[in-house]
Amino acid sequence: MSRLKHNNFPMPSQGKGVNPFRPKRIISHFIPLLLCAALLAFFIPATNDASAESSVRPPAGAVTNKIPSINNDNEAVKGNVPGHAIGNYSDSDTWRDIRKGVQGSVSISDQKSAVLVQSDGEAYRLMRTGPLFSNLGILMFATVLALALFYAIRGKIRVERGLSGRTIKRFTTIERMGHWLMAISFIILGLSGLNITFGKTVIMPIIGKSAFGPLAGFLKVAHNYVAFSFMLGLAIAFVCWVIHNIPDKTDLNWLAKGGGLFTKGSYPPSKKFNAGQKIIFWGVMLGGLSLSFSGWALLFPFEHTFFTDTFHAFSVIGIDIPAILGMPELPYSVIQEQQYNSIWHAIVAVIMICLILAHIYIGSIGMEGAFDAMGSGDVDENWAIEHHSLWVEEVTGEKISDHSPNKVQPAE
Amino acid sequence: MKAFLISLIILVIITIGVGFVFNNALSTGADTAYTSSSTRL
Numbered sequence: 140m141s142r143l144k145h146n147n148f149p150m151p152s153q154g155k156g157v158n159p160f161r162p163k164r165i166i167s168h169f170i171p172l173l174l175c176a177a178l179l180a181f182f183i184p185a186t187n188d189a190s191a192e193s194s195v196r197p198p199a200g201a202v203t204n205k206i207p208s209i210n211n212d213n214e215a216v217k218g219n220v221p222g223h224a225i226g227n228y229s230d231s232d233t234w235r236d237i238r239k240g241v242q243g244s245v246s247i248s249d250q251k252s253a254v255l256v257q258s259d260g261e262a263y264r265l266m267r268t269g270p271l272f273s274n275l276g277i278l279m280f281a282t283v284l285a286l287a288l289f290y291a292i293r294g295k296i297r298v299e300r301g302l303s304g305r306t307i308k309r310f311t312t313i314e315r316m317g318h319w320l321m322a323i324s325f326i327i328l329g330l331s332g333l334n335i336t337f338g339k340t341v342i343m344p345i346i347g348k349s350a351f352g353p354l355a356g357f358l359k360v361a362h363n364y365v366a367f368s369f370m371l372g373l374a375i376a377f378v379c380w381v382i383h384n385i386p387d388k389t390d391l392n393w394l395a396k397g398g399g400l401f402t403k404g405s406y407p408p409s410k411k412f413n414a415g416q417k418i419i420f421w422g423v424m425l426g427g428l429s430l431s432f433s434g435w436a437l438l439f440p441f442e443h444t445f446f447t448d449t450f451h452a453f454s455v456i457g458i459d460i461p462a463i464l465g466m467p468e469l470p471y472s473v474i475q476e477q478q479y480n481s482i483w484h485a486i487v488a489v490i491m492i493c494l495i496l497a498h499i500y501i502g503s504i505g506m507e508g509a510f511d512a513m514g515s516g517d518v519d520e521n522w523a524i525e526h527h528s529l530w531v532e533e534v535t536g537e538k539i540s541d542h543s544p545n546k547v548q549p550a551e
Numbered sequence: 552m553k554a555f556l557i558s559l560i561i562l563v564i565i566t567i568g569v570g571f572v573f574n575n576a577l578s579t580g581a582d583t584a585y586t587s588s589s590t591r592l
Contacts, residue, residue: 363573364565
């Protein structure tokens with residue numbers, strides 16, 4: 140009653156005439172409007188998350204019509220996205236793909252950064268610090284040990300005829316210059332390269348971090364720059380000696396007799412280079428070439444796809460090297476190429492180091508008179524007859540009279 | 552020894568020469584490698 144009075148509506152008892160503003164009619168007109176307002180009030184929060192979150196809080200456990208969002212951590216539960224509104228793809232799937240090395244897109248110039256996680260890098264790291272590190276170390280240690288044992292058992296190989304005092308020109312200045320250019324650069328490259336692989340474990344504990352840092356930095360730069368001298372020396376040696384290092388039937392005889400290395404008085408004849416020297420020559424040439432390619436790719440990173448190209452070339456002739464070696468399928472990313480280059484470079488380098496250790500041994504303390512070939516270039520005639528009798532015949536044009544097996548010596 | 556010394560001199564010349572020629576190529580600075588000049592925001 141008080142409310143009607145307040146609205147100034149006349150009471151029914153106040154008159155019986157037609158009154159368009161009667162309360163009953165007013166209510167009947169406003170009811171549909173009120174229903175519409177109620178419906179709007181119900182639906183607007185359901186279609187507007189922000190307003191729902193900020194002003195309307197449904198009771199706990201109530202089912203809402205919210206659209207799920209992948210950015211909302213609370214929505215990705217048990218690998219499922221509620222409602223399937225945007226597909227059943229959860230955050231865990233996203234991170235799994237990232238972990239597998241999926242490539243996204245970036246607008247900076249370094250497109251490699253589009254790969255957030257390069258999981259092959261972890262395999263590379265484990266390989267480098269695990270089997271690669273230990274096996275290459277064991278290989279070098281075993282080589283040094285074998286040479287020491289050989290020296291202890293066999294001793295220095297002497298010129299049995301005794302030095303004659305007469306010499307024969309064995310290598311020209313150009314040949315020796317190419318050899319020493321290759322040799323000096325290889326020693327620098329070998330030591331600086333070993334420091335890259337083993338220095339942190341072997342050298343750093345001895346000299347300390349503060350000394351190892353500058354040393355490693357200097358050796359790394361030296362390794363980069365001296366490599367070009369090695370390549371030049373390799374080219375000179377190849378041009379000078381390739382014609383003399385083509386295998387022939389005398390090599391089979393030399394190999395069958397072990398080069399006379401293990402038996403005193405056994406001297407298989409050979410030409411300018413015996414089979415052992417030819418193995419070293421081709422090992423250095425092919426290994427050096429491979430080191431040059433892999434080293435070039437490491438010097439100028441992410442610009443070459445040598446492994447992909449090489450393996451693809453083999454696959455054309457039916458050899459699936461990745462499958463044989465248990466490597467990932469082709470093609471490889473530029474980052475993988477770098478990792479494989481690094482591993483391959485280390486393996487070939489250490490094999491070559493072992494080969495050269497044997498070469499240095501037999502060319503110095505292991506054999507009398509051998510160093511003269513690369514020292515002065517002139518070798519003693521008797522040494523030449525014992526080591527390279529066929530070459531002496533070729534140079535002098537004279538037939539060696541005592542060409543018995545007991546009078547020809549092994550190789551340097 | 553003459554050949555050894557010649558090879559040593561050649562090695563030094565090549566090493567220094569390469570240092571001059573390839574220094575920039577062999578040591579790319581972070582400002583170049585990670586430049587944002589072509590970055591699209």
